[in-house]
Amino acid sequence: MNELLARAALFSAIEGAHTFWSREIYSNSALYVYERLMNNGYDSIKYEKLIAELKANPGEQVIAKVTEHNARLITPLDSDWPGQVNDLAAPPIALVVKGNITALHMPSLAIVGTRNPTSYGARIAGDFAAGFADREWGIVSGGAYGIDSYAHKGALIAEGTTVAVIASGIDVNYPAGNARLFAEICETGAMVTEFMPGHKALPSRFLTRNRLIAALSKATLVVEAAFRSGSLRTARDAAELLRPVMAIPGPINSPQSEGCHRLIGERAAEIVTSVADAVEFVGVNQ
Numbered sequence: 001m002n003e004l005l006a007r008a009a010l011f012s013a014i015e016g017a018h019t020f021w022s023r024e025i026y027s028n029s030a031l032y033v034y035e036r037l038m039n040n041g042y043d044s045i046k047y048e049k050l051i052a053e054l055k056a057n058p059g060e061q062v063i064a065k066v067t068e069h070n071a072r073l074i075t076p077l078d079s080d081w082p083g084q085v086n087d088l089a090a091p092p093i094a095l096v097v098k099g100n101i102t103a104l105h106m107p108s109l110a111i112v113g114t115r116n117p118t119s120y121g122a123r124i125a126g127d128f129a130a131g132f133a134d135r136e137w138g139i140v141s142g143g144a145y146g147i148d149s150y151a152h153k154g155a156l157i158a159e160g161t162t163v164a165v166i167a168s169g170i171d172v173n174y175p176a177g178n179a180r181l182f183a184e185i186c187e188t189g190a191m192v193t194e195f196m197p198g199h200k201a202l203p204s205r206f207l208t209r210n211r212l213i214a215a216l217s218k219a220t221l222v223v224e225a226a227f228r229s230g231s232l233r234t235a236r237d238a239a240e241l242l243r244p245v246m247a248i249p250g251p252i253n254s255p256q257s258e259g260c261h262r263l264i265g266e267r268a269a270e271i272v273t274s275v276a277d278a279v280e281f282v283g284v285n286q
Contacts, residue, residue, distance in 0.1 A: 005059025006034035011094040013053040016194035017208040022090035071098040099186030106138035110217035113147030121224035126154030131275030133160020167205040169197040214238035225259030
C-alpha cells in the first residue's frame with residue numbers, strides 16, 4: 001500500500017465533497033487515513049460500511065476500472081493535478097479525467113445557466129464562449145442541456161478548448177442526448193468527474209459538481225438562471241473562492257433571468273453586457 005493506492009481506494013469509497021474525510025486526508029495523508037480506518041483507528045461501528053467498501057475495492061482495482069473507460073485517475077501526487085481545486089473547503093480526493101488533461105491548466109471561464117434557455121440566452125452563451133476561446137481561454141461548464149451545451153458548442157465552433165464537469169461516472173452519458181457533444185469535447189478538451197464509473201447523476205452530485213466548475217475556473221459567468229437555479233450555487237461557490245462572478249441581464253419579465261437579476265441586485269455579480277465588458281472585468285490579455 002502507498003499514497004496513490006490509498007487515495008484511489010478512498011476516492012472509490014467516499015462520496016465527493018465530504019468535508020470531514022477531505023480535511024482528514026489533506027491534513028494528514030491518504031495512507032494515514034486508510035491505515036487508520038483499516039486498523040479501527042476511527043469508530044469501527046460508525047464506519048463499518050466504509051471499511052467494508054475499502055476492503056472490497058483496493059486501489060489497484062479502482063485504477064484499473066477507471067482505465068477501462070479510456071480515462072485517468074489523477075491525484076495531488078500527479079504533475080497534471082489542477083492545483084486550483086485545492087482552494088475548496090473540501091478538495092477532491094482524486095479526479096477522473098478523459099480527454100486532453102492539459103485543458104485543466106488553461107485560464108478558464110465557467111459559463112453556467114438554465115437548462116431551458118431563451119434564444120437570447122443560447123446566443124449569448126455561445127458568443128461569450130467563442131469570445132473567450134478566441135483569447136485562448138478555456139470554457140468550463142457542466143455538460144447539461146441548455147446554457148451548458150451552448151457554451152461548450154460555442155467554444156468548439158471557435159476551435160477553442162472546453163471542459164465538461166459531470167455529475168456522474170465518466171462512462172455515464174448524462175444527459176444521453178449529449179453523448180456526441182461529449183465525444184467532441186474530448187477531442188481537444190476534457191471531461192472531469194469526482195465519481196467512479198457506473199455512478200449515476202443524483203441531485204446531490206450536481207451540487208458537488210457545481211463547486212468543481214467554480215474551482216477549475218478563474219471567473220464565472222451566469223447567463224440565464226431562474227430565481228432558485230443551481231447556477232446561483234455555482235456563482236456563490238466562485239465568490240467563496242474569491243473568484244470574479246458576472247451575470248448577464250435579461251428582460252425584467254423573463255423568469256429565466258430572475259436569478260441573474262438577483263445576483264446583480266445583491267451585488268453578488270458584476271453586470272456585463274458584452275464580451276468586451278467581461279474581458280475587461282476579469283483582466284484577459286487581449
